[in-house]
Amino acid sequence: MSYPQPQQQTWQTGEPPLWAPYYGAPFPAAVKRFWKKYTVFSGRASRSEYWWWVLVSAAVGIVLQxxxxxxxxxxxxxxxxGTVPGPAALPVVILLIAxxxxxxxxxxALTVRRxxxxxxxxxxxLLALVPFLGGLALLVMTILPSNPAGQRFDQPGGA
Structure with missing residues (x-):
């Protein structure tokens, strides 16, 4: 079932407040919102907010690997x-773990908001804990368009 894309509201600062999803978020805004909403599990996140962060996270992980x-x-x-890695690998592995x-x-938190x-x-x-099929189901749910009924998770003035 396809839902119409919610209309982007115009806010005084040019982007919606942190409690509202940012539909059509540009790359820098999506990354900035990710770090500003570090542990916020309430509210919603648009597809662009979510997928821009997935891209950044994957790119950083691949480069570090x-x-x-x-x-x-x-x-x-x-x-x-077996093979013992060289001593230069340790700082990079520590950075990768960090x-x-x-x-x-x-x-x-971003996945929950999505x-x-x-x-x-x-x-x-928690479906991510189910091998293969759980991750696949979660992938499908994060790809789906916004549902207007999801506004029930909004908390204006909060977060």
């Missing part, structure tokens, strides 16, 4: 039990 692989290859030693820890909770925009319960984010 490539750097870790290259750094680990330099000075690596091969033993009978990135994952710093973005885990806010990414979870589910709210489709008028789904935020608890459906």
């Amino acid at each position: 490539i750097i870790a692989t290259v750094a680990g290859g330099a000075g690596a030693t091969t033993t009978a039990s 990135w994952g820890l710093a973005t885990f909770i806010p990414s979870l 589910l709210h925009d489709g008028n789904f319960s935020g608890w459906l984010v």
Whole structure:
């Protein structure tokens, strides 16, 4: 079932307040809103807010993985039990772990807000724990367009 795209309201600052979803959010605004709403699980997030962050997160993760692989290859030693990465890999791996820890909770919050925009319960984010099919179901739900009934998750003046 297809729902009409909600109309973008014009706010005094040019973008909606943090409690409202930002439909058609440009790349910088989506990333800025992600960090401003670090642990906000209430409210809604538009598809653009969600997918711009997914792109940024994936790009940073891939770049860090490539750097870790290259750094680990330099000075690596091969033993009978396997290959030991070079010493340059450790700082990059620490940075990769720090990135994952710093973005885990806010990414979870953004996914919950995206589910709210489709008028789904935020608890459906737990589908990600079901191997393969859960992640696929969650992917489909984040791709779906906004549902006007999702306004029930809005809290004007909050967050």
